[in-house]
Amino acid sequence: MEISTEGSVRGMFTCETCDLSTPFTYYGQKPPNTRAIVLLEESYVLKDPFSPNRDKFIVLGAKCTLCSMVVCIGTDCSLFYTKRFCLRCVRENLDQFPQQIQAELAKKKVPQHT
Ligand SMILES: [Zn+2]
Ligand SMILES: [Zn+2]
Numbered sequence: 001m002e003i004s005t006e007g008s009v010r011g012m013f014t015c016e017t018c019d020l021s022t023p024f025t026y027y028g029q030k031p032p033n034t035r036a037i038v039l040l041e042e043s044y045v046l047k048d049p050f051s052p053n054r055d056k057f058i059v060l061g062a063k064c065t066l067c068s069m070v071v072c073i074g075t076d077c078s079l080f081y082t083k084r085f086c087l088r089c090v091r092e093n094l095d096q097f098p099q100q101i102q103a104e105l106a107k108k109k110v111p112q113h114t
Pocket of ligand 1: 015016017018019020071072073074076077
């Protein structure tokens with residue numbers, strides 16, 4: 001898979017929860033070549049290699065606000081509620097989150113840390 005210099009790979013993004021590992025092309029809040037897009041958080045971003053549209057990018061993940069663990073945006077790994085939280089921190093501070101989130105989390109399986 002060839003990625004143009006414009007979206008050159010900065011390094012590898014690895015989710016510390018599910019071990020998802022993929023190259024990323026940008027880390028921050030404003031991906032290059034995107035107009036008027038400002039992300040809500042500092043994110044690991046990959047320019048969409050499958051899209052001819054240079055504005056296209058994929059948000060891979062971000063750092064947990066509390067523990068700084070790098071997590072992907074998968075719903076089994078992290079949660080965005082005004083800021084990014086890994087699910088472990090969400091569970092540890094569950095009473096700080098609204099009922100709706102508590103209920104959603106109650107439905108999820110507990111992540112296994114091996
Ligand atoms: Zn993950
Ligand atoms: Zn955390």
